[in-house]
Amino acid sequence: MSSPPAIRAGRLQDRLAAFAAIGATAKNGVNRQALTAGDRQARRLLAELGSARGFAVSQDAAANLFLRREGRDPSLPPLLLGSHLDTQPTGGRFDGALGVLAALEVLEALADAGVETPRAVEVVAWTNEEGSRFSPGCFGSRAFAAGRIDPAWENALSLDGERLGDELAATLAALTEAAMRPLGGTIAGYLELHIEQGPVLEREEIAVGAVTGIQGTRWLEIAIAGAAAHAGTTPSSFRRDPMVAAAASLHDLYGNVMPRDENARLTVGRLRAEPGSINAVPERVIFSVDIRHPDPARLDAIEAHVRRTCAHAAAAAGCRSEASILFDMPPLTFPDAMVALVEDAATRQGFSVRRMVSGAFHDALFVARVAPAAMIFVPCRDGISHNEAEDVEPRHAAAGAATLLECALAAA
Amino acid sequence: MSSPPAIRAGRLQDRLAAFAAIGATAKNGVNRQALTAGDRQARRLLAELGSARGFAVSQDAAANLFLRREGRDPSLPPLLLGSHLDTQPTGGRFDGALGVLAALEVLEALADAGVETPRAVEVVAWTNEEGSRFSPGCFGSRAFAAGRIDPAWENALSLDGERLGDELAATLAALTEAAMRPLGGTIAGYLELHIEQGPVLEREEIAVGAVTGIQGTRWLEIAIAGAAAHAGTTPSSFRRDPMVAAAASLHDLYGNVMPRDENARLTVGRLRAEPGSINAVPERVIFSVDIRHPDPARLDAIEAHVRRTCAHAAAAAGCRSEASILFDMPPLTFPDAMVALVEDAATRQGFSVRRMVSGAFHDALFVARVAPAAMIFVPCRDGISHNEAEDVEPRHAAAGAATLLECALAAA
Numbered sequence A, B: 001m002s003s004p005p006a007i008r009a010g011r012l013q014d015r016l017a018a019f020a021a022i023g024a025t026a027k028n029g030v031n032r033q034a035l036t037a038g039d040r041q042a043r044r045l046l047a048e049l050g051s052a053r054g055f056a057v058s059q060d061a062a063a064n065l066f067l068r069r070e071g072r073d074p075s076l077p078p079l080l081l082g083s084h085l086d087t088q089p090t091g092g093r094f095d096g097a098l099g100v101l102a103a104l105e106v107l108e109a110l111a112d113a114g115v116e117t118p119r120a121v122e123v124v125a126w127t128n129e130e131g132s133r134f135s136p137g138c139f140g141s142r143a144f145a146a147g148r149i150d151p152a153w154e155n156a157l158s159l160d161g162e163r164l165g166d167e168l169a170a171t172l173a174a175l176t177e178a179a180m181r182p183l184g185g186t187i188a189g190y191l192e193l194h195i196e197q198g199p200v201l202e203r204e205e206i207a208v209g210a211v212t213g214i215q216g217t218r219w220l221e222i223a224i225a226g227a228a229a230h231a232g233t234t235p236s237s238f239r240r241d242p243m244v245a246a247a248a249s250l251h252d253l254y255g256n257v258m259p260r261d262e263n264a265r266l267t268v269g270r271l272r273a274e275p276g277s278i279n280a281v282p283e284r285v286i287f288s289v290d291i292r293h294p295d296p297a298r299l300d301a302i303e304a305h306v307r308r309t310c311a312h313a314a315a316a317a318g319c320r321s322e323a324s325i326l327f328d329m330p331p332l333t334f335p336d337a338m339v340a341l342v343e344d345a346a347t348r349q350g351f352s353v354r355r356m357v358s359g360a361f362h363d364a365l366f367v368a369r370v371a372p373a374a375m376i377f378v379p380c381r382d383g384i385s386h387n388e389a390e391d392v393e394p395r396h397a398a399a400g401a402a403t404l405l406e407c408a409l410a411a412a
Helices: A009-020 A037-052 A097-113 A139-146 A164-173 A200-204 A242-256 A296-316 A336-348 A363-367 A394-411 B009-020 B037-052 B097-113 B139-146 B164-173 B200-204 B242-256 B296-316 B336-348 B394-411
Strands: A056-059 A065-069 A079-084 A121-126 A189-195 A208-214 A216-225 A265-267 A271-274 A284-293 A320-329 A353-358 A373-378 B056-059 B065-069 B079-084 B121-126 B189-195 B208-214 B216-225 B265-267 B271-274 B284-293 B320-329 B353-358 B373-378
Touching (some): A009 A037, A037 A056, A037 A065, A037 A097, A037 A121, A065 A097, A079 A097, A079 A394, A097 A121, A097 A189, A097 A394, A121 A139, A139 A363, A189 A336, A189 A363, A200 A208, A200 A353, A208 A363, A216 A242, A216 A296, A242 A271, A242 A284, A242 B242, A284 A296, A296 A320, A336 A353, A336 A373, A363 A373, A373 A394, B009 B037, B009 B097, B009 B394, B037 B056, B037 B065, B037 B097, B037 B164, B065 B097, B079 B394, B097 B121, B189 B394, B200 B208, B208 B336, B216 B242, B216 B296, B242 B271, B242 B284, B242 B296, B284 B296, B296 B320, B336 B373, B353 B373, B373 B394
Parallel strands (some): A079 A189, A208 A353, B079 B121, B189 B373, B208 B353
Antiparallel strands (some): A056 A065, A065 A121, A208 A373, A216 A284, A216 A320, A265 A284, B056 B065, B065 B121, B208 B373, B265 B284, B271 B284
């Protein structure tokens, strides 16, 4: 009888290094944006690694790439494990790649041990998760969940003037040895390992995060209109200064939203004053407010609080405030059984684990629309991501992969 | 015996209309920037109006233009009355022109009445007060006070690619009938009528402002550095958010500087967050602080308060604050005897009058370095200036001119 399946940490590190070399930057990062030559090269390498182990290679119309290890009953829906291979323009070596290569490691560990799973297990590399070359992101997982490609997305243009539809066709054509499969289809479940992209696990020295859901995100734009006036000649009582209202609004929001709700996030990353003269009271101040919360009712309540606060502060300064919604993505909660699957798997493997909400989007957000899904987080150094300095300790990469394997054994 | 001298309000209005036609814009404003063809045309008209009344026309190397009505003793230093004829690109009909044409009206009123003054009275039109075509502004009055033209200024280039030195020579050459006079020289005093460019006189329904001085101006740039972070994944306690520090700083400054000192002005007209992503905690927030005060000690105290407030708020948010001075113009106080001269003149003429500080620069700021100077303000509609909508009621223009005449009679 064969020994129980186990991931091989050294092999995983070798694979991470091999993929990091494709699109490597001078600063030890990776520039391998979606549907570029580098992305095609990474897909080819993944396909070759899969073929070499006898896994069936296929791709769908969205260029999602699959490696399948057949199960005892090929008619059962497969268990899907994966993430993405594309990166930000100045991306790191782990965001996405870790999830795909840990999934491959799981398949190889099963094959090494000769384990026969009841259902097939598939590795997936979703197309264009980052959305930095072609908007929107999570293109592949959205298309998979919808069973179709939104025609509008095919006409998305990159900054270098390429059309997504054209680059997609070229990417598919570059991997002719992969069988074409229908877009979408029934799956038993989806598991995605990903770096946390935040500081919590590292600071709490916890090896594994069992992700309970992905918080909702809403972007507001607040425009406060006052009256331009000469900085030297206009006394305080004659001013209608929108910067006074903006400062009062933000000071109030920073003091009340996050401090009173540990699950709330409120960020003002963009602010401008018009016309922007040093020696003039501005006419308008416009700023963004990014609010996030796992609970949709709280998201609504925070939005209402932001609108009310800005309106009151504007009125007090003799100004008018208008709010508009730029973006709205509702929260997602993973099924509790799937979260417990991750938690139990980590615990059985002897890793410290905590439940946590994902602050960022992931392909799992969309796959969860069509199947039970879960995510496993591992710590990344200083919480840094979308950055060439992104780094993950080998022991944490291995712990994540081992947890993923344990989950796959339980779910497949 | 002749009747006492009196200004003729209709003549002043006709002159204002004639000059407003030179560089008139579609929106009833004026575009007559320094040393342009329009500026030359306005100088020519002023010279012709002066010559027609027998006033001696002269200009100096800075193209300051003078009309002289001789006094009983030509060896006495003259009294100078004036302002400027150049405008902002989208300027109004009164900023500058009112002061020059009211001074001409004073000379004509003296001539009409056949009054012989002990000393000569001169009208002056200073060159390039606005500084919008060639920086810095107050070119002519600075040169007059210094007795020389700063060589660096001659090489100033306009946005249309012209060099100040060349445009100055062409402007001088265009008025060959004006005698050349030395730059600078001894004068008995200087009086300048100007629109307030602020709302105080209008709102308080006061006809004349006796300007006690020109407040000091200091521009600070505050840069608060924190750490960029993902808006979704970074909990509040892990953030070092410079926008939090900026909001706290500004809220504190708005609540404490102007409300506690009616002579203080504090304006934040420019603010930016870097990198300016909606979904990222900014790395840096940079903003300007324009502070003004008539008292240099208070200006220093306010600067120190701004630096302290920003440093404390930055530290509280885990950030660092740096302040630098972009511009510093010390306050000027006109001699009390000159302020009283204006106040008494207005009162004798039956006009309501209040002492007030000028929030903006004027040529008087520089002429005051070499002679006793004073300024007379009149109300402008809604405090609007540097704007094509700039407007002054005829009765207020006449009241300003009558006050200027009364001052000239007392001082000449």
